[in-house]
Amino acid sequence: MKISLTCKPGTTDKIKTGNWREAEFPEVDHEKCIGCALCELSCPEGVCFKTDEKNSKGKSVYEVDMDYCKGCGICAEVCPVKAIAMREENK
Amino acid sequence: MAETIRNIKPDVISAYPITPQTHIVEDLAKLKADGEGQYEFVRTESEFAALSLLIGASAAGVRTYTATSSQGLLLMTEVLFNAAGMRLPIVITNANRSVSGPINIWNDQQDAVTMRDAGWIMLYGETNQETCDLHVLAYKVAEQALIPVMVNMDGFVLTHTVEPVDIPEAKEIKKYLPDYKPKAKLDVKNPLTFGSFATPAHYMEIRQELHDDIKASAQLIAGEMIKFKKIFGRKLSLAEYYGDAKADTVIVALGSVLGTVKEAADELNKDGKKAGVLKITSLRPFPKEEIFKLIGNKKNIIIIDKSLSLGEEGILSGEIRRAFYGKSKAKIVGAVMGLGGRDITKDMIKKAIEIGKKTKEETIFIGK
Numbered sequence: 001m002k003i004s005l006t007c008k009p010g011t012t013d014k015i016k017t018g019n020w021r022e023a024e025f026p027e028v029d030h031e032k033c034i035g036c037a038l039c040e041l042s043c044p045e046g047v048c049f050k051t052d053e054k055n056s057k058g059k060s061v062y063e064v065d066m067d068y069c070k071g072c073g074i075c076a077e078v079c080p081v082k083a084i085a086m087r088e089e090n091k
Numbered sequence: 092m093a094e095t096i097r098n099i100k101p102d103v104i105s106a107y108p109i110t111p112q113t114h115i116v117e118d119l120a121k122l123k124a125d126g127e128g129q130y131e132f133v134r135t136e137s138e139f140a141a142l143s144l145l146i147g148a149s150a151a152g153v154r155t156y157t158a159t160s161s162q163g164l165l166l167m168t169e170v171l172f173n174a175a176g177m178r179l180p181i182v183i184t185n186a187n188r189s190v191s192g193p194i195n196i197w198n199d200q201q202d203a204v205t206m207r208d209a210g211w212i213m214l215y216g217e218t219n220q221e222t223c224d225l226h227v228l229a230y231k232v233a234e235q236a237l238i239p240v241m242v243n244m245d246g247f248v249l250t251h252t253v254e255p256v257d258i259p260e261a262k263e264i265k266k267y268l269p270d271y272k273p274k275a276k277l278d279v280k281n282p283l284t285f286g287s288f289a290t291p292a293h294y295m296e297i298r299q300e301l302h303d304d305i306k307a308s309a310q311l312i313a314g315e316m317i318k319f320k321k322i323f324g325r326k327l328s329l330a331e332y333y334g335d336a337k338a339d340t341v342i343v344a345l346g347s348v349l350g351t352v353k354e355a356a357d358e359l360n361k362d363g364k365k366a367g368v369l370k371i372t373s374l375r376p377f378p379k380e381e382i383f384k385l386i387g388n389k390k391n392i393i394i395i396d397k398s399l400s401l402g403e404e405g406i407l408s409g410e411i412r413r414a415f416y417g418k419s420k421a422k423i424v425g426a427v428m429g430l431g432g433r434d435i436t437k438d439m440i441k442k443a444i445e446i447g448k449k450t451k452e453e454t455i456f457i458g459k
Contacts, residue, residue, distance in 0.1 A: 001178055001237050003300050006275045006283040 012068075021071035024086040026064050032083035035060040039075035039084060048075050092184065092244075093118030095223040098261040099230055099268065101182075102153035103131045105141040109163040110196045111246035112186040116158050130156075138163035142170040142183070149179040150285045152276030154230065156181075160246060161188035161202045168206065171239075175210025175301065177286050180233035180240075180271070182226065187346065187397075188246040189431045197432020198246040200346060200397040204374070204406040210301050212240040212308055213375040215346045219249050220256045224325055225372070227259050231268050231315050236308045238301070245347040247432070259323060267322045309376040329378040331370045332385045338365035340391040340444060345371050345407055348395055348428075348435050355437040359444075366444065371407070379414040387415070392423045393447040395440070399427055404454045422447075425454045433458060 033055060039048040039062055047065040055061050064075065064084075076084040092115045096104070104123075106116035122128040131148075135141040138159050145155040159167060164185055174181050185203050189195045203213060212232060216222030222244040229240035244250060275283055289297055309329060316327040332341075334356045344352050349370050359366040369386050371378075386392065392415070396405020403409070408425030415421060426443035429435040443457045 001300065001304060003297055004275075005178055005287070005297065006285055007287050009282050009284045 016067040018065075018067045018069055021069060021089055023089055024071045024073060025066065025069065025089050026071070026073070026075055026084050027087050028061070028063055029083045029085070030055050030061040031057075032081050033059060033061045034081055034083075035062065036080060037062070038078045038080065039064075042074050042078045044072065044074065045070055092219070092223060092226075092250075093122060094258050095226055096156055096184075097122050097128045097130075098259060098264050099156075099227060100154065100261065100264075101130050101156040103133065103145065103148035103155045104128075105133045105135050105144045105148075105155075105157045107135050107138050107141045107157075107159070107163065109138070109160045111188060111198075111250045112158045112160040112163070112184065114250070115184060115186075119156075138166040139170055142167045142174060142181070145181050145183075146170065146174055146177065146179060146286075147277075149174075149181050150177070150277045152271075152273035152278075154180075154234075154271045156183065158184035158186065160186040161190055161196075164202045164206060165190065168209070171206055171209040171211060173286065174239045176297075178237040178301070180230070180237055182229045182233055182240045182242065184222075184226070185241050185243050186246040186250045187243050195431040196246075198248050198347075198397070199430045199432065200243070200245070200406075201399065201430075203241060203243050204398040206241070207375060207406065210238070210305065211375065212236070212238050212305065212312070212373070213243065214240065214373055215243045215371070216249065217347055217349045217370060217372075219244070219252065219254050220325070221327070221372075222249060223256055223259060224319065224323065224327060227264055227268060227323075228312070228315055228319055228327060230271075231319075232308065232312050234268075234271050236304055236311055237274075238305060238308060243346065248347040257325075263322055267319065305376055307376075309373070309378055309381075312373060312376070327372065329371075329373045329376075330381050330385060331372070332367060333370060334367040335360050335365045336367070338367040339389055340365065340393065340448065341367040341369055341386045341389045342393050342395060342440065342444065343369040343371065343386070343407065343411055344395040345374065346397070348397065351435055351437055352395065352440055355440040358437065359441065374407075374410070377410055377414070382411070382414050383418060387419055390421055391444075391448050392421050393444055394423070394425045395429075395435070395443065396425050396427045397429045399430070408454065424450060424452070427454060427456045428458075 405425040424447040
């Protein structure tokens with residue numbers, strides 16, 4: 001056997017997969033965000049995360065890592081205050 | 092069988108019971124409980140899990156074993172392909188049994204041939220002695236070629252038959268089979284990904300390499316069989332001719348039925364009706380050239396098939412036809428026999444030869 005079938009793990013650190021996103025991407029309205037973390041808990045890719053920023057109401061706001069987001073829209077669906085909108089992807 | 096495996100010293104054995112294999116892993120569990128086996132023994136929730144567990148263990152760099160049969164082997168299907176694709180030197184015993192339906196627990200060889208294209212080396216024992224010996228050889232071959240090996244033994248005919256066996260001893264095995272030293276292994280200090288994704292840019296070459304390596308393993312197996320004889324004194328071969336060398340008619344078979352076939356051929360030779368026997372031990376790699384060298388000049392080839400590609404012909408018949416394609420004008424007839432544990436008698440074998448010589452069919456069924 002000449003071809004090596006094993007490889008070093010952790011390659012997704014270097015290989016961004018956000019370009020797999022096809023139709024839509026999420027946009028978070030930080031003013032509406034209440035910091036409930038439902039998007040973080042529901043995201044199948046684990047790319048919704050709490051930022052260090054706070055909005056005018058003093059709530060911690062959430063953001064989406066667009067380097068890895070696949071645009072499935074679950075975060076927008078579960079958001080109780082409709083702070084996440086799905087926008088058309090312009091590639 | 093269990094004692095041979097114990098002597099080979101695997102590190103991890105997984106088990107899920109299925110007739111007619113169960114008592115092999117049961118005995119291995121008992122040996123372990125009695126303090127005679129130094130392996131981890133894991134009972135799993137299915138055959139799928141049994142082989143999956145071995146993939147993990149083998150990737151962690153240790154010697155592994157399990158046994159299965161029939162529906163159990165079919166349930167392993169996806170994992171069989173993965174084990175081969177990941178090039179893990181797992182060895183399993185398959186006690187050949189029919190496949191449902193109708194449900195039937197007796198011997199034929201449908202189960203393993205259905206897995207023929209999974210990328211495993213597939214060996215068949217004629218006797219319990221040979222089956223034990225083939226397991227020792229299997230580890231030696233698997234660990235060099237990095238191809239998993241399935242050793243087949245006919246269910247009940249071998250698995251439930253008591254016969255004297257010279258069990259290969261641990262000391263002798265150690266001389267023949269060195270400790271397994273993996274080239275790569277799962278290790279928390281040096282993490283590696285096993286079974287990773289391959290895009291269209293890489294997949295094809297990886298599959299071709301497995302194909303080439305299985306093909307090339309014939310030479311490796313033949314060489315290891317010679318080394319085996321030096322240590323254990325018993326001959327093994329990929330394919331072997333038995334009987335009158337001048338015979339025009341030859342019967343080809345796989346596994347335990349060869350004992351009956353050889354006796355039938357002896358009787359025919361005594362009666363002046365010359366007949367030869369070709370024993371095949373290795374279905375993958377299939378020793379095509381060697382087979383043609385042994386029986387390429389014969390006129391009538393009758394193949395006993397205990398399996399069937401439904402709507403076409405027996406699996407072994409197809410393989411032999413391929414070995415002869417474009418090289419010979421021999422009459423090649425497949426005789427499907429012994430499905431679902433139907434006894435194959437000497438008279439039935441003689442009948443298969445008689446009908447096989449005259450028939451215009453490619454495949455005949457001899458049920459009585």
